[in-house]
Amino acid sequence: MIQRVEPPFSRFRDRLDPKVADWVFPYDSASRFDIALLGAPLSKTSISHSAAFRLPDAIRALFHSYSPYSVHHQMDLSERLRVADLGNVQMHLTDLALCQKWIEDAVYSYGETHAQPLVLLGGDHSITGAALLGLTRATKRTYGVIHFDAHHDVRNLEDGGRSNGTPFRTLLDSGAIAGRHVVQIGIRDYVNAKAYHAYVVQEGVTVVTARQVFRTGLAQVLEEAYAHVSKETDGVYVSFDMDVLDQSFVPGVPAPGPGGLTVWDALEALEWLGAKSNVQAVDFVCADPAQDVRDFTTRVATNLLLAFLAGKSLAKGANV
Amino acid sequence: MIQRVEPPFSRFRDRLDPKVADWVFPYDSASRFDIALLGAPLSKTSISHSAAFRLPDAIRALFHSYSPYSVHHQMDLSERLRVADLGNVQMHLTDLALCQKWIEDAVYSYGETHAQPLVLLGGDHSITGAALLGLTRATKRTYGVIHFDAHHDVRNLEDGGRSNGTPFRTLLDSGAIAGRHVVQIGIRDYVNAKAYHAYVVQEGVTVVTARQVFRTGLAQVLEEAYAHVSKETDGVYVSFDMDVLDQSFVPGVPAPGPGGLTVWDALEALEWLGAKSNVQAVDFVCADPAQDVRDFTTRVATNLLLAFLAGKSLAKGANV
Amino acid sequence: MIQRVEPPFSRFRDRLDPKVADWVFPYDSASRFDIALLGAPLSKTSISHSAAFRLPDAIRALFHSYSPYSVHHQMDLSERLRVADLGNVQMHLTDLALCQKWIEDAVYSYGETHAQPLVLLGGDHSITGAALLGLTRATKRTYGVIHFDAHHDVRNLEDGGRSNGTPFRTLLDSGAIAGRHVVQIGIRDYVNAKAYHAYVVQEGVTVVTARQVFRTGLAQVLEEAYAHVSKETDGVYVSFDMDVLDQSFVPGVPAPGPGGLTVWDALEALEWLGAKSNVQAVDFVCADPAQDVRDFTTRVATNLLLAFLAGKSLAKGANV
Amino acid sequence: MIQRVEPPFSRFRDRLDPKVADWVFPYDSASRFDIALLGAPLSKTSISHSAAFRLPDAIRALFHSYSPYSVHHQMDLSERLRVADLGNVQMHLTDLALCQKWIEDAVYSYGETHAQPLVLLGGDHSITGAALLGLTRATKRTYGVIHFDAHHDVRNLEDGGRSNGTPFRTLLDSGAIAGRHVVQIGIRDYVNAKAYHAYVVQEGVTVVTARQVFRTGLAQVLEEAYAHVSKETDGVYVSFDMDVLDQSFVPGVPAPGPGGLTVWDALEALEWLGAKSNVQAVDFVCADPAQDVRDFTTRVATNLLLAFLAGKSLAKGANV
Amino acid sequence: MIQRVEPPFSRFRDRLDPKVADWVFPYDSASRFDIALLGAPLSKTSISHSAAFRLPDAIRALFHSYSPYSVHHQMDLSERLRVADLGNVQMHLTDLALCQKWIEDAVYSYGETHAQPLVLLGGDHSITGAALLGLTRATKRTYGVIHFDAHHDVRNLEDGGRSNGTPFRTLLDSGAIAGRHVVQIGIRDYVNAKAYHAYVVQEGVTVVTARQVFRTGLAQVLEEAYAHVSKETDGVYVSFDMDVLDQSFVPGVPAPGPGGLTVWDALEALEWLGAKSNVQAVDFVCADPAQDVRDFTTRVATNLLLAFLAGKSLAKGANV
Amino acid sequence: MIQRVEPPFSRFRDRLDPKVADWVFPYDSASRFDIALLGAPLSKTSISHSAAFRLPDAIRALFHSYSPYSVHHQMDLSERLRVADLGNVQMHLTDLALCQKWIEDAVYSYGETHAQPLVLLGGDHSITGAALLGLTRATKRTYGVIHFDAHHDVRNLEDGGRSNGTPFRTLLDSGAIAGRHVVQIGIRDYVNAKAYHAYVVQEGVTVVTARQVFRTGLAQVLEEAYAHVSKETDGVYVSFDMDVLDQSFVPGVPAPGPGGLTVWDALEALEWLGAKSNVQAVDFVCADPAQDVRDFTTRVATNLLLAFLAGKSLAKGANV
Numbered sequence A, B, C, D, E, F: 001m002i003q004r005v006e007p008p009f010s011r012f013r014d015r016l017d018p019k020v021a022d023w024v025f026p027y028d029s030a031s032r033f034d035i036a037l038l039g040a041p042l043s044k045t046s047i048s049h050s051a052a053f054r055l056p057d058a059i060r061a062l063f064h065s066y067s068p069y070s071v072h073h074q075m076d077l078s079e080r081l082r083v084a085d086l087g088n089v090q091m092h093l094t095d096l097a098l099c100q101k102w103i104e105d106a107v108y109s110y111g112e113t114h115a116q117p118l119v120l121l122g123g124d125h126s127i128t129g130a131a132l133l134g135l136t137r138a139t140k141r142t143y144g145v146i147h148f149d150a151h152h153d154v155r156n157l158e159d160g161g162r163s164n165g166t167p168f169r170t171l172l173d174s175g176a177i178a179g180r181h182v183v184q185i186g187i188r189d190y191v192n193a194k195a196y197h198a199y200v201v202q203e204g205v206t207v208v209t210a211r212q213v214f215r216t217g218l219a220q221v222l223e224e225a226y227a228h229v230s231k232e233t234d235g236v237y238v239s240f241d242m243d244v245l246d247q248s249f250v251p252g253v254p255a256p257g258p259g260g261l262t263v264w265d266a267l268e269a270l271e272w273l274g275a276k277s278n279v280q281a282v283d284f285v286c287a288d289p290a291q292d293v294r295d296f297t298t299r300v301a302t303n304l305l306l307a308f309l310a311g312k313s314l315a316k317g318a319n320v
C-alpha cells in the first residue's frame, strides 16, 4: 500500500477518546439493543420554509465529536446502554401523504416487533402525528404525552392537510390519544390562535405556558405533568419541539421567539424523563440545520438526546 | 377571472388564526382607538453605522406572523384594545436636523389632539429627544421617565450635534424633563464615560446598573423606579433602548455587550408598565434589522411591544 | 391628520423617477393589457432544498427600485406596453400534485380567454410541465420550445413523481410537445446522466452545450434555435432555468456550477426573443432568494424579464 | 525588554517583500510627492443604506498586503512615484451639509497650494460634487469629466438635497462643469429615469451605455471619451462609481446590477487614464465594505487605484 | 496643512469620553506599571480549525470603544491601575514547537524581571502549558490553578504533540504544577473521555462540573476553589477557556456546546478573582474572531479582562 | 427488518443517474486503475489563515452530485477510465515538517510502484514542494512544470520555513526541477515582490502574466508553455493554484484578487492538458471550503479535476 495514507474523511483520533459514533451501531435484526434511533426526515410539510429533514443526519454527524461519557455522573453510557440506529424512513420526493404513511408504517413495524424505547429524530412536527398513529396501532396501548412546544399544533386540517401545525389535531381527532392524557409545556403568548387554545382546553389538554414554567420551575412542572400523563396510561411519549426553547439557544428553529425555556432546564428535564421506565418514546423536531448558526441548534438537540440516554443509563444501572 | 390565483405577497392562511396585522388598523381621524403606533425611522444620527430606521417596518412585517392572543392570560388583545397605526414620520434624505424637527412636530401634533398613549418605534435613540420635546410642548405636562439602556446617553452636543448618544442631554439641558424625574435602568460598566456618569448624578438622575438589577431583581427595581418617577409628575414616558438586554438576546443592536438584562425580565417589565395607566408613552429604539440574526432582535422588540399592549389590555379589562 | 407622517413601508421618492412598480398593474378582467405576469410559487417539488417559491414576490419587491426606462434604446417601456400582474397561483400546503394541477388550471384558464403573451415566474422547473400542459390544452396549439438550462430535465417519473428534474419528460411523454420542436441551450458536462442525454437525442431534441455556445456565440445559436423551433409550430415557449448561467452570476440557484452562459449574453438573448411576436410565453425558474447573495440572482431574473419586455416594446413600436 | 515579543498588530513579514503600506507616506507640508490620496468618508448622504464611509480606511488596510511591483511592466511603482496620504476629511456626525462643505474646503485647500494629481477615496458619489466645486474654485480651471457609472446621478435637489444621486446635477447647475465636457460611460438600462436621461442629453453630456461598451470595446470608447473631454478643457477629472462594474465583480456596492462593465477592462482603463498627464484627479466611490463579500469590492477599488498609479509611473518613466 | 483633514483610521471622538485605548500604554522597560498584557497568538496547535491567534489584536481593537469607567463601582480604573501592553509573542510560521518555546521564553523573561501580575491573551489553550512552564521556571514558585473549561485538556501527547487539548497534561506530567493544586470548573458531559477524567482524578485534581456550578452557584464554588488552590501554594494562576460558557454567549469558540456557565456569573467571578492579590496571572483562550458573530465572543473576553482589572483596582484602592 | 427505512446519509437516487461517487473506487493494491487521486490535507503551513486542508474531502463529497458523463463529448468517463482514490496523506497535528515529509513519502511510495498519472488534492501550495520532491526521488525523472498561479511562490525559506509561499523555491534551490523547465501562467500585478520576480527570471523561469493571457488567449499561451516544458523533460507536472482565477469565480481562495483568468478558459485548459499523455501529475491547491460561498470554489476545483479526467479519457479513447 501507499505509505502514510488514510481513508478519506478521516479526522484526528485520540486513542483514548472513543466517540458516540463508535458506540451507536447500525440496527440489524440479530443484534441485541436497549434503545433505538430512527430518523424521519420530512419537512416539506412545514408551514414555513424548513430543512428540518437534515436534522437526523446532522445529529449523526456530530456523533463523531461527542463522547459517551458523563463526567457529572462518572458514567460511561456506552457501558450500560446498547443503542441501535435504524436509519431513516425513506421519503418520497413529491407525495407527502405517502411520506406520512411511510413514517407511520416504519414506527408500526418497529412497535409490532420491539418493546425497546424509540427515539425519533425529525423532521418537522408532522412526524409526531404519523409516529403515534403507528405506535398506537402496533402496541394497542394508551399513551400519555408530554409535549414541549411554543405552539399548540392543533390547526384545522382543511387549510393545508397534515402539516407541522397539526400533529395533535390529527392525534386527538382520530382518538389515537386523549386530551386528558396530554400536557403541553412551554406554550408562548402571541403565537397561538385563540380558537386553538379553546380547542385544546375543550379536549381536556393541560396547558403550561412558558411564563408559568418560569414561575414554578421546570422540575416541578415536569413532575406534575409526568404524574398526570402516567395516570390511566400504558406508557409515555415525549415530543420535544426545539422551538420551545428561547430563541437565543436555538438559532436554527424555523419559528424562533423570545421568552422560551432555557437550555439548562431542558437538559435536566430530558435526563429526568429518560430515567422513567414509563417513557417509551421521545422525538426531537423542528430544528433546521440550514438556518442554524454554527450547528448550535443541532448541538442542543444532540445534547438533549444524550441526556435522555443518560437517564436511561441511570435507570438501567439502578435496576441491575 | 383567472382560476386559482391569489394576490401577490399572499401567504398561508389558517381561517381560525387571525394575526396582529388583521387587528392593527391605519389611523384616520374618524376612527376611535385606544393606543397609537408611530414610526420614527431615523438612524443616520447614530454614532455607529446603523439601519435602525428599518425597525418600524420590520416590526410591522412581523405583525403578519404574530397572533393577538395571550395564552397565559387567556386574553385576546384584539377584543380589548383598538390600536391605530399612524405610519412613519417622513424623513429628509440629508437634513438630519429637519428629521429631528419633523419627529418633534409629528409627536407635538399628535399630543395636541389626542390623549391616548403613544408607542414610538425608532430609529435610534435621538428620536426620544425629539419626541419628548414635542410631547411636553403639546401637553405642557411634567413627565417622569424610565430609561432602559446600557448607556447614559447624555453626551455633549458640541462634538456631533443631536445623535443617539445625546437624547437625555437634550432633554435635561432644555428643561423638558428634570433629572429627579428620571431613572436609568441597566447601565453597564466600561461603556460609559466618568464625566457623563457625574453629569447624570449631578442632575439628580437615579441610576440602576445592570448588576444591581441582577442582585435586586427587575420587578423590585421597576416598582421603585415607577414610584419614584410617578411622584411630582403628570405621566410616565418609558424609553427602551434594545441594547439594555444582554447581547445574547439582541444580536442586531448596534452597540452590543455582555452582562445585560434578560429577555424574560424585560417581557414581564413591559407588561407591568403597560398596565399602569400613568404610562402614556413608550419607545423602542436602537435595533438594526440589517445587522440582525434571523430577525431575533426585531422579534424581541415586537414581543416587548405586544407585552406592553397586553398590559394596557389587562388594565382596561380591569377598569370595565 | 398627524403632521409629517407617511404610510408604513414608504421609501425615498424622487418625483421625476417613476418605477416599474408604478407601471405594472393588477389584472382585472376589465383592463386592457399587452402582456401578463403570473407567479407559480411551487418549489417543494425540488430535488434539492429550494425556496424558489419566493422568487415571484422577490421580483415584484424589486419592481420598486427599477425604472421602466431603457437608456440604450431611449425607450420608455411604460409608454408602449401595458403589463398586467395576475398574481400568484394558489398553492396547497402539502398536496403537491394539487399544486401542479392548480398551475395547469390557471394557465389553462388564462390561455382559454387571452391571447396576450404570458410571463411565468417560478417556482422550480416543475412548473413548466404544468404550464405547458395547461397552455396546449387551452390553445390546442403546437409549441416550439427554447429551453435554457444546464440540465436536460427528463428524469424518469417513477423515482419521485413530477419534480423539477422532470418537466420535459412530462411534456414529451404526454405528447404535449414534440422533441423535434425543442432546443436545449446551455447543457453542461458532469451534471447530466448518459441515459437522459440518450433519451433527448432519441426524442429528436436539439442539444447545444454551454461549451458550444461559447464557441459559436449565443446570438447565432439562438437564431438557429429560433428558426428550428418556429418551423412547424404555432408559437414559441421560452423556458429559462437560471442555473444555465455560470454560477458567478447567479449565487442563489439551487444547482450552481461553473462553465455556464454569461449574463451579458443572456440579457441580449431575452430582448431578442421578446422582439419575436412568435414568442408567446416565457418562464424564469429555479432561483432561490433564500440562498442568494444580496438579491443578485433575483436582480438577474428581473433584468431578464425587463429585457424580454423591452423586446416586446421594440416589436410593438416597430409595428405601429 | 521581554524576549521574543513584537508590537501588537504585527503580521508575517518577508524581508524581501515590501508592501504598498511601506511606500505610501503620511503627507506633511515639507515632503515632496508626486500624487496625493485623500479620503472623503461620507455616506450618510446615500439614498440606500451605505457604509461607503469605511472605504478609504479599508483600502489603506489592504495596503499592508499589496506589493508596489507590477510584474507585467517589470516596474516598481515605489521607485518612480512618491505618494502622500493626506488622511481623511473630517466629518461632522449629524450636519451633512457641513460634511459636504468640509470636503469642498479640503480639496480647495489642496488645489490652491498643490499642482500634483489628487486621488479621492469616497464615500458615496455626493463627494464628487463637493470635490469638483472645491477644485474648480481653487484652480479656476475648466475640467473635462469622464464619469464611470451605471447611473446619471443628476436627480433633482428638491427631493432630498445633495445626495449620492445628485453630484452631476450640482456641478452642471452651478456651472462648475459644462455638459459638453462630460462623458458618462457604463450607464445601464432600467436604473435611470427618462427625465434624467433627457436632462443630461439637453445639457450636452455624452452618454455611452454599458451595452455600447460591450459592442465597441472599452479601449475605443475611452479613447474617444478622452479626446472629447480634453478638448476645450484644462484638465480631466475621472469619477469612478464602483457600481459601473457588473455586480458579479463588486458584491459590496450599495446599488448592484447585472450587465455592467468587466473588471479586466476597468483595470486596463484606469492604467491608461493614469498615463495621461492631463488627468489631474480621480475618485473611487460607492463601495460599502460592510456589505462586501470577503473584501472583494475593496480589492477591486485598490487594484483600480494601483492601476491608475501604474499609469502615472509609466508616464513619469517615459518622461525622464 | 490641508484644511479639515485628520489622520487615517480616525473615529468619532467625544472629548469627555476617554477610552481603554487611551489608558493602556505600550510597555517599555523604563515605565512603571501595575499589571501587564501579553498576547500569545498561537492557534495552529488547535485540534479543530481555529483563528484564535487573532484574539489578542481583536481585543485591542475593541479597546477603542470601551471606557475604563465602572458605573457600578463609581470607579475609574485608569486612575488606579497602570496597564502596560507588552505586545505579542513572535510566532514562527511553520515551526509550532518553536512557537511554544517562544511563548515559554517570553513569559520566563517577564517573570524573571517583573513581579506584577500578567494577563495572557491566547491563542488556543496550548499557550497555558508554555506560559506556566515559563512562569514556574522563572519564579521557582508553586502555583495553584483555577481552570475554567468545558474540557479536562489532558490528552495524551503521543497522538499529536502539544495541542490545545494537552496543556494540563504537559504541566502535570512535567511536575510544573501538582494535581492537588488544581481545580477545574465547568467541565461538561459528553465532551470528555472517560480515560482523561480518570487521569485527572488520579492526579488529585478537583473537578466541578457545569451542572454542579448551577446547583451550588459559581460564587460559592469559586470561594472553595480559591481556598483550595491557595493552600500550600505561592500564587494562583487562572486559566479561562472561553468555551466554559454556554454557547449562546460565545458564538465564536471553536468547541461550542450547550449547558455551560453564564456570562453574568463569569463577569462576577473574574472581578472577584482580580481582587485577590494572590492571583498573579490569568489567561483567556480559545475564542476565534473569524468564526464569531459580530465580535460577541471578543466582547465577552474584553469584558472579562476589564472585570479582572476592576478587581485589581478595587484591591489596590483598598490597600492604599 | 423495519419497513421503509434506509441507511443514514442516503439521498434521493434516480436509478438512471450514476454519480462520480459510484465510479471512483478506493485504491487497493490488487485493483487495476488508470489514474489515482491523493489528498494532501495540509494548510497550517499557509501564510494567511486557511482551511484548505478540507478541500480533498469537500471535493469527494461533491462526487455524490456529479455525473461522469460529458454531454459535450457524448462520452461517459466511467466507461473509459478507472480512477482509484488513494485516500489522504496522514497529517501530524502539530509537527508541520513531518507533514511535509509524509506527503513526500506518500508520493515517493506511489511513484516508486506506479506509473499511472497522479492527481493531488491540496491543501495549500506547500504540498507541491513535497510532492515533486517525492516524485523526482521516486522516478529519477526530469519534470517540466506548468504552474498556474497569481503568485511566484518563491519566497525565502528563512522567514518562515516551507509555507504555501515557497514551493518553487524549495524545488528550484534543491535542484529537483530546473527554472528553464518551468512556465508560470497567470501571475498578477501588485501581489508579487520585485525580488522574487528577479529570482524566477534569473532561474530561467518563463513568466506569463494574467494580462498577457488576456491578450494572447490561454489556448495559445498553453500550447507554447507545453511545448516549452516538454522539451528536455521526461514528463510534465501541472500545478494549479485556484487563486489564478479571477476572484469572482473563486470566492473561497485565501488570497483572492481581481484581474485573474476566467473559469471558462481554465476548464478548456485542464481538458487539453489531460489529453497530453506527457502530463503525469496535476495538483489543485489553495481553495478553502470554510471561506467559500455555497461551495463555488470547491465546485470549480471539482470541474477542473473532471475536465482533466475527460482529457485523459479522450486521449485514451483515441489510443484504443
Ligand SMILES: [Ca+2]
Pocket: A125, A149, A151, A153, A164, A241, A286
Ligand atoms: Ca410543534
Ligand SMILES: [Ca+2]
Pocket: A149, A150, A151, A241, A243, A244, A255, A286
Ligand atoms: Ca413549535
Ligand SMILES: [Ca+2]
Pocket: B125, B149, B151, B153, B164, B241, B286
Ligand atoms: Ca441609548
Ligand SMILES: [Ca+2]
Pocket: B149, B150, B151, B241, B243, B244, B255, B286
Ligand atoms: Ca444604548
Ligand SMILES: [Ca+2]
Pocket: C125, C149, C151, C153, C164, C241, C286
Ligand atoms: Ca431545469
Ligand SMILES: [Ca+2]
Pocket: C149, C150, C151, C241, C243, C244, C255, C286
Ligand atoms: Ca437546471
Ligand SMILES: [Ca+2]
Pocket: D125, D149, D151, D153, D164, D241, D286
Ligand atoms: Ca454614482
Ligand SMILES: [Ca+2]
Pocket: D149, D150, D151, D241, D243, D244, D255, D286
Ligand atoms: Ca451608481
Ligand SMILES: [Ca+2]
Pocket: E125, E149, E151, E153, E164, E241, E286
Ligand atoms: Ca481548553
Ligand SMILES: [Ca+2]
Pocket: E149, E150, E151, E241, E243, E244, E255, E286
Ligand atoms: Ca475547552
Ligand SMILES: [Ca+2]
Pocket: F125, F149, F151, F153, F164, F241, F286
Ligand atoms: Ca501558490
Ligand SMILES: [Ca+2]
Pocket: F149, F150, F151, F241, F243, F244, F255, F286
Ligand atoms: Ca497563489
